[in-house]
Amino acid sequence: MRVLAALVICAGTATAAPIEFRVAGDGSLRARQAVPPTTAQHPRSRTIYLDRDGGALSPGASNSQLDTSSLIERPTTIDGWDIDDASWAETVACVRAMWAPYDVAITDVDPGATPHIQVHVGGSPTSIELPPKIGGVAPMATDCSVVEHSIVFVFPANLRNDPQAVCEVVAQEVGHSYGLDHELEPSDPMTYLSFAGERTFQDKTVECGETSARPCGVGGSTCRANQNSFRILLDRFGAPGSDRAPPTVDIVAPLDGSVVEPGFAVIASAADDVAVARITLYVDGTAVATQPSSLDFAIDPDLATGPHELVIEVADTADNTTTRRLAVHLDDGSDTDFVPTIGCSAGGQPSLALVVVVGGLLWRRRRRDLRRRPSSVRECRFHST
Ligand SMILES: [Zn+2]
Structure with a gap:
């Protein structure tokens, strides 16, 4: 197998990160851009959008929702x-x-x-000021983490307008933004080596490199000794239907740092991309309630006055969890000297009374919306520093 190999580092302008160019086995140039580490291992960007229509792009950190790309240096329109x-x-x-x-x-x-x-499938590399023979280009993080919201380019005219070749270069460029390097396995799309068949991600641990082995990484960094593209993607995404994203939780009441009265309610709801399994409330480290997906729980009216820690833990059906902590101060009205300091910078400030009143009004309106009796006597919306 004869493979042309060339590496050119293009310094670009002062603003853009350098782009590495190499000649692949099919004679087309490929390129990738080393971008800063993100540490993200499990992508939030779990959709790959193939856009054959082209469109306007602006320079900036790659963001598919803002149409900004780290690979361009001035506003441009790319053809479809x-x-x-x-x-x-x-x-x-x-x-x-x-x-x-x-x-x-x-x-x-x-x-x-x-x-x-x-x-972006289409157009010409010259429209983003890259050499005319480039087949594809993508940002890749120096720690081989996930470049969320990435924008990558594939230029079919340099790939014989062949659907299979385009598909394989899409895999390589998207693979870069999900943290995969080039590897010395000809049947894998992350390769530069020639291969007669149709490539797929291979469950083989192989060395990284274009034509000779080197540690895996980009821009002179090393992120792993070798690579199994199939296993890395499986770890990052999970198999179809699996759930790697933790649930979210929205706490309606009480506010962190608030003053509450006996029997106060804890109200929260949870959401997940697959399904919420349970939402659990802990008071001072003890679980007091577990409910399916939302929480509406009245705290024991005999809970002692003073500071308490509330923890709300939400789990999805894959046991990914999200935990939120709240500090509250229980005041039954008997402590006439009590000045709320939890979450507030200090008691006795001239503005504190106003904060308490405004917060209390907001609180009451919120409670009324929830058709529950008002229970909070005073409210402080300041958070501790
Ligand atoms: Zn590449």
């Missing part, structure tokens, strides 16, 4: 891919099959606010 619908459908089907083992969605319809990696 002028290809028949059958070839496009073949390309999309290939990409879908390539990523089918993982819990990631493939679409050619703009996913809008859903976090996604956007693949």
Whole structure:
């Protein structure tokens, strides 16, 4: 197998990170850009958007929702891919099959606010001021973490407008933004080596490199000794239907740092991309209530006055958890000298009374909306420093 190999580091301008160019086995140039580490291991961007229509882009950190790209240095418009619908459908089907083992969605319809990696399929590399023979280019984090909301480019005209070749370069460029390096396995799309068949991510631990082995990384960094593209993607995404994203929790009451009265209510709701399993309330380290997906619980009216810690823990059906802690001060009205200091910078400030009154009014309105009797006597919305 004869492989051309060349590495050119393009310094670019002072603003953009350097881009590495190499000649792949098919003769096309490939490129990638080393961007700062993100540490993200489990992507929130779990949709790959194949965009064949082109569009306007502005320079900036890559963000598929803002149409900003770290790979361009000035506002530009990139052309789409002028290809028949059958070839496009073949390309999309290939990409879908390539990523089918993982819990990631493939679409050619703009996913809008859903976090996604956007693949511009079409246009010419010269329109983003790259050498004319580039087949694809992507940002890759120096710690091989996930570049969320990344925008990558694939230029079909340099890939014979062949759906299979385009699909494989899409896999490589998107793979870079999910933290995969080039590797010395010809049947894997992360390779630069020639291969006669159709490539798929391989469950093989192999060395990184273009034509000779080197540690895995980009821009001179090392993030792992070798690479198993299939296993890394499986770990990052999980299998289809698995749930790697933790649930979210929205606490309605009480506010962190607030003063509460005996029998106060704790109200919270949880959400998850798959399903919430339970929401648990702890008071001073003791579990006092577990409910399915939302919490509406009246605290024991005999709870002692003074400071208390509330912990709300939400778990999804895959046992991913999210925990929130609140500090409250229980005041039964008997302590006439009590000045709320929990969460407040200090007692006795001229503005404190106003804060207490305004906070109390807000609190009452909120409670009325919830059709519950008002129970909070005083409220402090300041948070401790
Ligand atoms: Zn590459």
